[in-house]
Amino acid sequence: MTTATRSRFWHSDGRRLSGLATLLLLLPFFAIIAFVFIYPLAQLLFISFFEPKPTLDNYARVVANPVYTRVLLRTLWTAMLVTGLSVILGFPVAYYMSRVRGALAALVGVCVILPLWSSVLVRTAAWSFLFQREGLINSALMAVGVTSEPIKLLYTQGAVVIAMTHVLLPFMILPIYGTLRSIPNDYMRAAAVLGATRLRTFTEVILPLSMSGVASGSLLVFLTALGFFITPALLGSPQELMVATLVSQQIREVLDWPFASALVGVLTLFVTLLALIFSKTLRFDRLMGAQT
Amino acid sequence: MKPALDRGSLALGAYVYTVLAFVIIPLVIIIPMSFGQNDHLEFPPSGFTLKWYAEYFTSRGWRNATWLSIQVAFLTAICATLIGTAATYAMVRGRGQLASLFQILLIGPIIVPHIALAVGLYLFFQTIGLSGTVPGFVLAHTVLALPFVVFTTAAALGKVDANFEAAAMSCGATRWTAFRLITLPLILPSVVSSAFFAFIISFDEPVVSFFLSGVRQKTLPRRMFEDIEQNLTPVIPAIATLLIVLSVAILLGAYAMRSRARS
Amino acid sequence: MNVNYPSDKVQAAGAAVRIRRLEKRFQSVIAVDGVDIDVSAGEFLALLGPSGSGKTTILMSVAGFEFPTSGSISVGTEDLTYVPANKRNLGMVFQNYTLFPHMSVLDNVAFPLKMRGVPKAERYARAEEALATVRLAGYGSRHPNQLSGGQQQRVALARAIVYRPRVLLMDEPLSALDKNLREEMQLEIKRLHAELGITVIFVTHDQSEALTMADRVAVLKDGRIQQIGPSRELYERPANLFTAGFIGEMNFINVTAEGSGGNISVLLPSGERWQLPASAAVEPLTGCQKAVLAVRPERLQLGDAHNGFTFRVKVDDVVYAGSASLLIGTLPDSTEIRARLPGASDLSALALGSTAVFTIPKEAILLYPGAAQ
Numbered sequence: 001m002t003t004a005t006r007s008r009f010w011h012s013d014g015r016r017l018s019g020l021a022t023l024l025l026l027l028p029f030f031a032i033i034a035f036v037f038i039y040p041l042a043q044l045l046f047i048s049f050f051e052p053k054p055t056l057d058n059y060a061r062v063v064a065n066p067v068y069t070r071v072l073l074r075t076l077w078t079a080m081l082v083t084g085l086s087v088i089l090g091f092p093v094a095y096y097m098s099r100v101r102g103a104l105a106a107l108v109g110v111c112v113i114l115p116l117w118s119s120v121l122v123r124t125a126a127w128s129f130l131f132q133r134e135g136l137i138n139s140a141l142m143a144v145g146v147t148s149e150p151i152k153l154l155y156t157q158g159a160v161v162i163a164m165t166h167v168l169l170p171f172m173i174l175p176i177y178g179t180l181r182s183i184p185n186d187y188m189r190a191a192a193v194l195g196a197t198r199l200r201t202f203t204e205v206i207l208p209l210s211m212s213g214v215a216s217g218s219l220l221v222f223l224t225a226l227g228f229f230i231t232p233a234l235l236g237s238p239q240e241l242m243v244a245t246l247v248s249q250q251i252r253e254v255l256d257w258p259f260a261s262a263l264v265g266v267l268t269l270f271v272t273l274l275a276l277i278f279s280k281t282l283r284f285d286r287l288m289g290a291q292t
Numbered sequence: 293m294k295p296a297l298d299r300g301s302l303a304l305g306a307y308v309y310t311v312l313a314f315v316i317i318p319l320v321i322i323i324p325m326s327f328g329q330n331d332h333l334e335f336p337p338s339g340f341t342l343k344w345y346a347e348y349f350t351s352r353g354w355r356n357a358t359w360l361s362i363q364v365a366f367l368t369a370i371c372a373t374l375i376g377t378a379a380t381y382a383m384v385r386g387r388g389q390l391a392s393l394f395q396i397l398l399i400g401p402i403i404v405p406h407i408a409l410a411v412g413l414y415l416f417f418q419t420i421g422l423s424g425t426v427p428g429f430v431l432a433h434t435v436l437a438l439p440f441v442v443f444t445t446a447a448a449l450g451k452v453d454a455n456f457e458a459a460a461m462s463c464g465a466t467r468w469t470a471f472r473l474i475t476l477p478l479i480l481p482s483v484v485s486s487a488f489f490a491f492i493i494s495f496d497e498p499v500v501s502f503f504l505s506g507v508r509q510k511t512l513p514r515r516m517f518e519d520i521e522q523n524l525t526p527v528i529p530a531i532a533t534l535l536i537v538l539s540v541a542i543l544l545g546a547y548a549m550r551s552r553a554r555s
Numbered sequence: 556m557n558v559n560y561p562s563d564k565v566q567a568a569g570a571a572v573r574i575r576r577l578e579k580r581f582q583s584v585i586a587v588d589g590v591d592i593d594v595s596a597g598e599f600l601a602l603l604g605p606s607g608s609g610k611t612t613i614l615m616s617v618a619g620f621e622f623p624t625s626g627s628i629s630v631g632t633e634d635l636t637y638v639p640a641n642k643r644n645l646g647m648v649f650q651n652y653t654l655f656p657h658m659s660v661l662d663n664v665a666f667p668l669k670m671r672g673v674p675k676a677e678r679y680a681r682a683e684e685a686l687a688t689v690r691l692a693g694y695g696s697r698h699p700n701q702l703s704g705g706q707q708q709r710v711a712l713a714r715a716i717v718y719r720p721r722v723l724l725m726d727e728p729l730s731a732l733d734k735n736l737r738e739e740m741q742l743e744i745k746r747l748h749a750e751l752g753i754t755v756i757f758v759t760h761d762q763s764e765a766l767t768m769a770d771r772v773a774v775l776k777d778g779r780i781q782q783i784g785p786s787r788e789l790y791e792r793p794a795n796l797f798t799a800g801f802i803g804e805m806n807f808i809n810v811t812a813e814g815s816g817g818n819i820s821v822l823l824p825s826g827e828r829w830q831l832p833a834s835a836a837v838e839p840l841t842g843c844q845k846a847v848l849a850v851r852p853e854r855l856q857l858g859d860a861h862n863g864f865t866f867r868v869k870v871d872d873v874v875y876a877g878s879a880s881l882l883i884g885t886l887p888d889s890t891e892i893r894a895r896l897p898g899a900s901d902l903s904a905l906a907l908g909s910t911a912v913f914t915i916p917k918e919a920i921l922l923y924p925g926a927a928q
Contacts, residue, residue, distance in 0.1 A: 115315055121516045
């Protein structure tokens with residue numbers, strides 16, 4: 001028998017699957033991704049460039065019309081704000097989570113993970129109620145005497161930012177927790193033996209080592225926030241659209257598919273580009289791993 | 293000498309529990325509101341009634357939406373788990389560039405905004421008649437759930453020594469038998485737990501469902517969206533309460549599976 | 556009973572294994588480079604070499620877990636080169652036991668019989684029997700994680716022999732065990748080998764393990780066989796410089812060798828000239844060339860013993876180690892010399908920095924062309 005008839009493609013050489021088996025096992029995955037993921041997105045891109053004729057007008061409108069550039073900037077700014085807030089709120093929680101043991105650890109873990117696996121709609125509905133004119137926040141503010149009559153909270157950008165931070169916070173906490181947990185306790189002991197105070201140990205050892213978690217959490221939150229739809233659609237003002245809500249409006253109300261496609265194109269390309277540039281930083285395995 | 297709790301630790305604890313309160317209170321506060329008698333939402337709720345639950349369970353619209361979502365989520369869990377486990381096995385035990393292409397494509401559904409996929413599928417499924425159908429929802433949700441299935445399964449498969457299968461084969465087992473009798477039982481808890489996750493991802497998925505839902509075929513999240521947008525009635529807290537209970541149950545199930553996997 | 560495993564009649568007979576011109580490339584790396592090995596039926600062969608020498612690749616090719624780039628492998632009269640691993644009917648023991656953690660010990664041992672369609676009652680009876688062979692009778696209902704490392708490896712052994720394969724392959728099976736257990740298991744495996752008459756191919760990087768266990772040892776380096784032969788031959792007359800340095804301890808002294816035929820004269824760094832018997836040259840020498848004089852540390856004798864050449868060594872260190880003492884010293888050209896002296900030797904004269912006289916018996920000297928580093 002010759003080598004040619006025994007290529008690795010047709011035959012497993014024992015421990016590894018043959019190329020053929022690898023292909024067959026991956027085929028359903030490739031098929032569904034091609035059919036239900038790549039094709040629909042490619043079709044949108046095609047429309048944005050070629051409908052009704054080859055043109056860049058749709059993109060020109062996105063970039064040149066101040067109404068739409070304002071939407072782009074608002075989206076960017078909101079995503080940055082949400083990311084920043086998530087770091088400020090999330091880091092201490094992740095740090096605390098990595099330090100406590102036993103029942104406390106379980107309590108903190110449940111508080112972080114339960115929201116992650118409960119419906120975005122449930123959480124948005126809760127905020128919608130809290131922000132209502134007669135909602136809990138307004139009642140509380142009036143009871144304390146901060147204000148004499150209800151403030152408009154619902155349908156403001158502030159409400160969107162707060163609710164989005166609430167929804168995305170676990171995506172910040174878990175990657176940071178993942179890196180913090182992987183720092184061996186001996187590092188802390190070593191720093192202490194070498195004469196560092198607890199604060200110095202934190203700033204000189206823990207903080208630098210946790211930065212990769214902060215980076216991957218921030219990227220995850222930022223990228224997700226850029227395309228967020230449900231929360232801005234339910235809590236935001238129709239006068240202050242974000243990219244996703246603008247897309248929805250263009251499709252469902254204006255029926256301007258080419259322009260909506262261009263918006264989707266800009267959003268998707270921007271997000272993909274960032275993800276590619278920072279592909280080393282994004283560690284999804286860590287997100288799932290930290291939940292165990 | 294054990295140092296007493298210092299101010300730094302106290303401040304950290306206070307800060308952390310404030311943040312956790314911010315995280316958990318909106319979820320918790322919605323539960324008592326589902327028992328309030330008034331037609332508009334208020335806190336604290338007045339009186340006690342189960343009529344909103346009754347309304348949810350008797351309303352034809354809510355029932356249909358729930359049933360559709362259950363069907364879709366169940367089928368999604370099966371599809372995503374089968375496709376994802378097969379692909380993960382090929383990635384971990386297979387060879388060649390296919391496996392690395394797989395890893396790149398896998399990140400896609402996480403990175404690309406759901407609104408983009410939703411709009412793309414809205415257009416595509418409309419033209420081939422899959423819009424608002426169970427297969428349409430299942431296909432879309434399977435794509436969204438696959439990365440989570442793969443990450444969960446890959447972590448488990450990575451812990452199974454490749455030599456187990458080699459040993460089984462040296463004992464005379466075919467690769468399929470080795471997988472069925474050795475590898476699969478060892479990763480099964482993680483596979484089942486990833487099916488739970490796929491179920492809840494589909495069941496709670498709002499964005500793609502929002503665009504793919506037809507006038508009659510609406511998933512539960514889509515109906516909830518409309519209800520929150522138009523008239524926030526106490527049916528929503530009732531459903532939210534049920535969904536939170538479901539999440540807790542599924543999480544407990546998934547973690548029970550994982551701790552079995554570890555022992 | 557109508558079952559398709561080798562019947563008891565062939566049980567005692569191991570099969571011969573023939574490896575011909577075996578070559579295995581991984582992309583541009585050549586892991587095995589034209590290896591020929593003949594293992595006779597019932598022989599115990601050890602494959603010994605540093606990591607990356609290709610020993611494991613050879614074993615995996617025999618087991619069917621690697622397909623060679625070229626060459627052939629046959630067991631008995633059967634060409635197995637490209638037969639899938641599960642159809643080879645060879646027994647295999649892995650480094651990390653690889654007992655299936657979700658099955659009981661008995662189910663683990665019965666697994667190969669199950670794969671061969673042996674009925675349940677018989678397969679458990681035979682599994683019990685195999686467990687008894689490795690002295691673990693009664694452990695069947697336990698789970699692998701309830702056993703010690705040594706016990707787990709015995710179970711793995713039982714699983715590998717339960718269907719009476721004609722060849723048993725072992726991939727560093729003892730490297731995960733601690734020293735005492737390892738020695739115990741070495742004897743156990745030798746006993747099994749003698750009892751079953753099975754052919755054994757045993758991969759190890761531990762030379763003393765290879766020398767004590769195997770009938771013959773194949774020394775490998777960079778995918779090629781350096782030497783293959785009985786332990787004694789390997790130790791006492793290594794075929795080349797690599798084997799001389801790899802097996803056991805060896806002193807190397809760079810010399811210039813001259814002459815051929817019946818007489819060889821070597822010029823030492825000190826300027827002395829020794830006349831050696833022709834048998835000292837392991838590989839043929841031609842004319843005048845650089846050569847290495849090799850001698851085992853335990854062959855050096857303290858003082859002038861009048862049966863060989865004497866030379867002077869400056870004493871750098873003396874390490875007492877019970878049964879023997881190790882002397883570390885240097886020649887005038889700073890070549891390091893080690894000598895192992897019997898435990899009862901009088902070491903009082905060997906003060907650090909002093910000069911000691913040693914004798915090398917003529918027959919202890921080996922000469923190789925080339926230079927030691």
